[in-house]
Amino acid sequence: MLLVHIFYLVLVKSIFVHSESFTSTTHLTHLFNTEVELSKQLQSYLKVEYERLDRIEKFLDVIKDEIRQAQGKEEIYFGNPVNAHLFIKHLTVDWYGIEEIVFDDTSKTMADNYLFPSYEDYTGSAVALMRLQDTYKLNTSEVANGEISTNYKSRKLSALECYDLGRIAYTNGDYYHTLMWMQEALDHLDKEVNNTSPSRVDILDHLAFSTSQQGNHEHALVLTKEILRIAPDHVRAGSNKIYYEDLIQKKILNGNSDSSDFKSTPTIKKMDNINIKNQRPRDYLDEREKYEQLCRQNGSSINTKRQAKLFCRYRHNNHPYLILRPAKEEQLLDEPVIYLYHDTVRDNDIQVIKDIALPRVSINESIRDTAWLRNEDSPVIARLSRLIEAVTNLSMATAEDLQIANYGVGGHYEPHFDFARKTEKDAFSSFGAGNRMATWLTYLSDVEKGGATVFIPTGGHVKPEKGSAVFWYNLYASGEGDYNTRHAACPVLIGNKWVGNKWIHERGQEFRRRCSLDPMA
Template sequence: MKLLTTLLITLHLAISSAEFFSSTSSLEQLLRTEVILLSELQNYVNEIKEHAELLQSEIDAIKAEHLSASDSIESYLNNPVNAFRLIKRLHSDWETFESSVESEASRINYLEAIAGHRENLSYPTKEDFVGTALALTRLQQTYQLDVSELASGMLNGVKYGAAMSWQDCFVLGQHLYELRDYNSTVPWLQQSMQLLAQQHYADEAASLDFMEAVVSYHQAMGDYQNALNLINHVLSVQPEERLHLLETRHQLEQLITDGVKRGLMHEVIRRPGDYHASKEFELYQQVCREELLPTPSAQRDLRCRLHSGRAGEMSYQPYKLEELHLDPYVIQVHDVIGLQDTIDLQQVARPKLQRSQVYSLGGNDPTSAKFRTSKGTSFPYEKHATMQRLRRHMASITGLNMNSAEHLQIANYGIGGHYEPHMDSFDATHDYAQDVDDTNRVATGIFYLSDVEAGGGTAFPFLPLLVTPERGSLLFWYNLHRSGALDYRTKHAGCPVLQGSKWIANAWIRLKGQQDIRPCALERDHEISLPFKDYN
């Protein structure tokens, strides 16, 4: 069971380099790292196998001699040749064996090779490990996934990958424990112990000791039933050797009978104003799960039609426009750009991707945030011919003046990548002093550069509307009322990516220069969205 301890220690280690969890594009570097490390480890195994085979031949020879001697030890030792060989072996041969093991070249070669690779290869940081742990939890909670299915590689009933080991589940649970997310800790520790109990070494003392240790986690959290179940399992395997657990079992049974609610799960409550406990956040998750859909009345007058676009901008065939919502106006235009264009944009962006940032409240300073996990980069439309085509498509479809558009932003979402509900337009606290434009974002266009196998939709909690990423299509809506006031109904989010890689290109258009194209209305029109300003 030393291997079990070693595995646990190894799983705790986190090594250093750039951030990887926030973009699937970055994960390719880690896969290449593991290919090289696997090759080095295979070389090491091959070398120690040769060394082991050499030592085994020596062992077999000595064992054969001992077997021969066992017929008559006295006769064997009375033979001067045998006596010499025995003394010689113990005087010099065994020292040679020890030196051979001590100075084993394969071990040194392997360690030196790995040390060299550490300088050149990509390794994940602890932030990456924590990021992936949170991503798995996010997916589980958002899509209400069963932990046992998720651990088996099943996502919404579809088998996507290899199953997690009991060690994987334990370390995930332990990190969630350290992050004080106790409600998420419980099912992962429970799954870990269930998988451990299925192993061939599950009845060995070391495994049972480990299960005992996990009991303390459940007790500390106030999860008495799982603690009791684990103790009962250990006692069923070694009833005589584990008598000290009987008192703990009695205490747990009494706590359950009395209905006692104490422990870390019950002590840690959400802070007042915690957004993740809000009605709005619940709406967002329900839309991501497609539990909330637009009402039939909201869809009654929606149309799909061919749209010729603004004359002179593009010479292509009419656009295939689908109305998704009329007030506020939300449309999806299909087959706007081709497959090669989406590939080109991804390839141009890959080398420049960095952790996506958001505007800080009341200022202009961008910063990374846990509520947005992706990597992105921005380009002026003039940078690439494909980007210029996107700009012309936006102008043709919307009729808006693209001279006031921000740079095109390309983003890639990684493991469980998401962007919680937010407004693209700026509120009254925004500081325009150092901005490229002193007007607000009137409209948003999202070009989907990839399909997504599961999850990753664009959710509008207040409409409620979920838009599935469709490669080559454009999602478009207005962020502002005709009066220029914020339309709070357009708060939207990127649902966590459950399976696949999500690539998008964001086109944000400012209000400047749109007065003749989308003039202000004569009457006030923003009151309709005010109930959604402070929804919670």
């Protein structure tokens, strides 16, 4: 009986094992398909992951190269506006693309603990580059190829970077600069072998619309035909081709076209006979042309008769502060009378002023950072106030605090008056000290190129010289405003510009600068 039980158990176990083995083999056969699919999914995942890591690595290489070039010589590196623009671009639009694909804790750590520029800073730096182009009549190729300075070098822009500048201009409705930068992008594209370059069709599309907005319909038709040659199914280009042909035909019928037959429009490779117009639009500032012309000059635009009135001298005013070290006074302009005082502030004092101002700066609309410093902030500030009082013979008791300004990429201040006009009755009412009688402007840095202070009505041009200061009266002795003092800070082309403004008010000057009944005295 025991043997029967043992036989039965062995038989059952044998059947169970055979059944299990059969079941496992069947399952494994089916599961093999799972493994095949898992392999495919992991390969796809790795491909995406490698692409993600490749994007991060390329971005890392770009910023590491930038760090290598800039570290230890930041002021020189960022003194080139192209470098400054690219730097802002890396920390805005380029970083936005990377931020989306890095781990959340990385992007959160950076956002919580470090400052980043805004998108407006990025577009503002692009507009500043274009402002520099206009003011100093820079060729687009000069800017794009890093040829605007030998001392403050920048690298050559890629087709994509030129395209991005064109896109910003395009978005702003600025077809004048769009045409320049899209053409530059096209030129660079032909020389690049780079899968990150923009599409040729995209460039041509922007270029065609912009040139048509500038009245170049024949040129727009050539570009549109090129788009259709590359992408025959491009819907917008197809519609635009008909539109441009119709426009050109109407011009011919009305006798307003230089072309005798619109069907003979040349190809994109043979456009030498097309006269491409790209007129800079007029803006709100009537004196823009004169202002920019003065910025491009190396000195004041005054005739020899006026120059003969100018002089240099040592000024001490019998003031104890100046007896042993009189001010080195140079008259730069006769109308309005503008004096330049050389070597007014020492380099060590300038550094102290910058160090105090830097943590306090706030950004305003003129692409410059500003801070206000009081005499109590440092003996250096108080000493400068005493010097200004000694040289000008005017009281500092009602003067404004020292305004420190640092001009950024293409930093400028457009033509303005420092005094309040009669229509601006409450302009300085909070000071309770009357109008701004005079201005003392201290230059706290040299500027490699640009950044001059220009006086538009009379052709004055003052180049920043570290440690020097300019002084002028905004009001006549009668209290009437002197409209010849209208001035501007030219855009900084190359370098870094720091200035200190001290505005001196009327109250307290009654016995220091006596009033005159002559309104123009």
